[in-house]
Amino acid sequence: MTSWFASPDDASARLHATGYLADAATATTAYLAGALEKPLLVEGPAGVGKTELAKAVARASGAELVRLQCYEGLDEARALYEWNYKKQLLRIQASGDEGWDETHDDIFTDEFLLTRPLLTAIRREEPTVLLIDEVDKTDVEVEGLLLEVLSDFQVTIPELGTVTATRRPFVVLTSNATRELSEAVKRRCLFLHLDYPDSEREREIVTSQVPGLPDKVATQLVEVVARLRELELKKAPSIAESIDWARTLIALEIGDLDEEAVRRTLGVVLKHSSDHERAVKELRLAATR
Ligand SMILES: Nc1ncnc2c1ncn2[C@@H]1O[C@H](COP(=O)(O)OP(=O)(O)OP(=O)(O)O)[C@@H](O)[C@H]1O
Numbered sequence: 197m198t199s200w201f202a203s204p205d206d207a208s209a210r211l212h213a214t215g216y217l218a219d220a221a222t223a224t225t226a227y228l229a230g231a232l233e234k235p236l237l238v239e240g241p242a243g244v245g246k247t248e249l250a251k252a253v254a255r256a257s258g259a260e261l262v263r264l265q266c267y268e269g270l271d272e273a274r275a276l277y278e279w280n281y282k283k284q285l286l287r288i289q290a291s292g293d294e295g296w297d298e299t300h301d302d303i304f305t306d307e308f309l310l311t312r313p314l315l316t317a318i319r320r321e322e323p324t325v326l327l328i329d330e331v332d333k334t335d336v337e338v339e340g341l342l343l344e345v346l347s348d349f350q351v352t353i354p355e356l357g358t359v360t361a362t363r364r365p366f367v368v369l370t371s372n373a374t375r376e377l378s379e380a381v382k383r384r385c386l387f388l389h390l391d392y393p394d395s396e397r398e399r400e401i402v403t404s405q406v407p408g409l410p411d412k413v414a415t416q417l418v419e420v421v422a423r424l425r426e427l428e429l430k431k432a433p434s435i436a437e438s439i440d441w442a443r444t445l446i447a448l449e450i451g452d453l454d455e456e457a458v459r460r461t462l463g464v465v466l467k468h469s470s471d472h473e474r475a476v477k478e479l480r481l482a483a484t485r
Pocket residue numbers: 215216217218240241242243244245246247248249370372401405435436439
């Protein structure tokens with residue numbers, strides 16, 4: 197059994213050391229997911245650090261990250277494995293007067309198997325973080341495929357038998373909650389809701405990711421971002437946008453985030469023109485001439 201983190205504090209410190217600032221709930225859940233060997237389902241809005249958490253767990257524990265990016269239409273052949281038909285066909289053509297049984301036994305072996313992320317993660321003998329990213333983007337049927345992996349850490353291949361993990365991967369599933377996941381999947385996971393951080397932690401995240409950002413600007417930036425999040429926008433700015441904004445301000449050598457500077461750079465933070473207009477109005481910024 198791999199021990200991932202020794203305690204919630206250990207999780208917090210080691211994630212921090214790799215550049216990921218976890219709050220208490222996140223550090224505790226990451227510790228538990230490792231200790232209980234349970235998959236971790238992380239849900240929350242875009243850009244709050246769901247995917248990054250999986251990457252950080254991998255960095256913090258020297259594990260390799262195996263990623264299954266979910267999308268509409270994702271199927272077994274892309275998620276689990278598929279047979280290499282072309283190679284099988286060539287083998288059949290080259291079999292000459294060999295009996296079919298022998299050929300058949302030969303072409304359904306490892307050599308002809310193309311492994312996809314779920315099977316790859318199950319078979320790896322080294323520490324592995326399996327990231328099943330944006331699981332809500334798949335069709336519900338794909339969740340059925342996941343169940344065997346999530347509950348038993350195994351994959352059944354009819355022609356080969358059942359492959360069971362010798363070393364259980366640390367599994368992270370992420371979701372934007374665009375649809376409800378099945379109860380069956382939820383039941384097998386620990387659940388973590390990630391949301392926008394408070395200003396203090398966001399300031400810490402931004403300054404650690406963007407060295408050289410003046411203190412004053414950092415404080416102003418997280419304040420404006422917090423105010424923007426209170427407005428009813430189509431797309432509230434996420435941590436990712438705060439980081440982009442900080443980089444922008446450095447590039448433009450802006451040392452004071454006053455109204456004029458906000459107006460000039462708002463496009464980095466808000467991506468809809470209606471949000472832009474609303475923000476300008478609500479933040480009582482003078483409209484551009
Ligand atoms: N706690 C954190 N510590 C350090 N950086 C963070 C943290 N949370 C988010 N970030 C930064 O924010 C960026 C966006 O995070 P990430 O890509 O993980 O978002 P996400 O929640 O997966 O969003 P989406 O739903 O759009 O995929 C990351 O690249 C990372 O730099």
